[in-house]
Amino acid sequence: MGKQMLDVAIIGGGPAGLNAALVLGRARKKIVVIDEGSPRNMVTHASHGFLTRDGVAPSEFRALAKEEISVYPSIAFIKDMAISIEGSDGQFRITTKHGESFISKKILFAVGMKDRPLTIPGLAEVYGKSAFVCPYCDGWELRDEQLVIINKGAELMHAAPLISGWTNQVTICTNGPDQLTDDERKELEQHQVSVFDSVIKQIDSNDGIVEQVVLEDGTVIACRGIFFKPDLVTGSALPQALGCEITEAGMIVTDDFGKTTISGVYSAGDAASKLYQTIAAASMGALTAVAINNELNIETWKRAK
Ligand SMILES: Cc1cc2nc3c(=O)[nH]c(=O)nc-3n(C[C@H](O)[C@H](O)[C@H](O)COP(=O)(O)OP(=O)(O)OC[C@H]3O[C@@H](n4cnc5c(N)ncnc54)[C@H](O)[C@@H]3O)c2cc1C
Incomplete structure (x- = not known):
């Protein structure tokens, strides 16, 4: 998989990244989901407010999602941390902590947010x-x-x-x-x-x-x-390293369809919104996947003329 050209590399496998994977997999796109498995909600035992999944443990939500998505053959899951991304729209190279590398046409950052260390004792x-x-x-x-x-x-x-x-x-x-x-x-x-x-x-x-x-x-x-009120930062430093505009509050700047300020780079979920709700992150992942798929299909269509 590392050598073939992928359509999308999704960095982050929370609700946003997983729902994007589902939509893109069903759209027959070759994708990899790279996830290190440290979501912000890992401290909680039950997540609420997601219709059909009210009260589910975050780990169970992810396991159920992966089970559903794994029927689509063009999706690969990698448990690893993306540590560098180089290149530009049409050809990005992603390198992971364990030394794997992937080449992908588009990038989707679904990296969530991270809490800064809690300073109040207890x-x-x-x-x-x-x-x-x-x-x-x-x-x-x-x-x-x-x-x-x-x-x-x-x-x-x-x-x-x-x-x-x-x-x-x-x-x-x-x-x-x-x-x-x-x-x-x-x-x-x-x-x-x-x-x-x-x-x-x-x-x-x-x-x-x-x-x-x-x-x-x-x-x-x-x-x-x-x-x-927690003190938050962007879930990964990679979007900023790639040149994406970030707000003072650590949010990746996107348009209504998840497009960042860098061509070919998208973001969805907590990293790109202030809603901080699982269902909102998943929904944004789906919407952004539609936008990415649209862009990929139009590019292929035009090239084939
Ligand atoms: C204590 C707490 C309780 C919550 N309870 C609820 C609730 O009951 N209901 C609700 O709707 N919402 C709840 N939330 C909010 C919810 O957790 C988030 O809105 C949701 O998880 C956001 O999804 P996401 O996919 O954007 O990011 P996340 O779920 O945070 O996933 C991001 C993923 O990206 C990975 N990642 C980051 N950088 C990299 C990298 N460089 N390489 C590889 N992987 C990377 C992370 O490890 C993580 O797995 C809660 C949050 C907290 C903190």
Whole structure:
């Protein structure tokens, strides 16, 4: 496979990359999916909100997807990390950590996002078990519970009303200066939401379930769950190395069909959107696959004239 010209090399085998593979495989395109197997949601036991797969473990979702896709013979899966990509539209060379190389006409980056290391002591122990990032994904399981939101400033003023849809027992820890205006503080007060701006000393938990948040000023907040804002970076440095435009927040810039600023290079899923939902990533993977297939077919059609 390494020597033959592939139509598309998909870097990343999460929901976006796998759904793109399904569409491209059914369109009879020769593709490789290179995936190192470290998705952001690997810390969680159950993924929610994907119709027909509500509550499935992320690993099971991937296994089911691969089983379905493996009936299409032009798709190969490689468990490896892509470490370099050279060339341009029509002929890219991808090299992996284990020394394999592939030549492909198009590239699809479905590399997701990565969390920067968690700095609050005790947060890593509860992440994915009782501390989460998205209430649509995990709010139902924590409904009516005593929750702590760790966030600050304008984003906090988005998070607080949002999470109030799942519980009215919310305390806010800004873990340092709250970056709120007087009006915003007043608004939170009117909703009986307490705001603590002392730095978080530690999060105490038992078997992954948060019990209390301890602040440096001595305040102890008992709670059963946490929602926090993670600090994210693009899942791989390769898109930037290839010249793709990236936003300050680490998102790969694309048009509505996943086309990046570099010819022949596409991106889909969390790496190219702010939705951070499995079903949205899969849907974007499918849409982008259609765009890539269209481009490939038109190129072949024109060459054959
Ligand atoms: C704690 C947590 C819980 C979540 N729960 C839910 C939920 O309940 N419901 C929901 O809809 N969403 C949930 N999400 C969001 C969901 O995980 C993402 O939206 C989704 O996984 C994005 O899919 P993706 O294919 O874009 O990226 P990912 O699933 O992150 O997959 C990207 C893949 O690319 C690989 N990769 C990156 N670089 C390279 C490289 N150079 N070479 C090879 N492989 C590479 C990675 O290892 C990874 O396997 C959750 C997220 C987190 C963090």
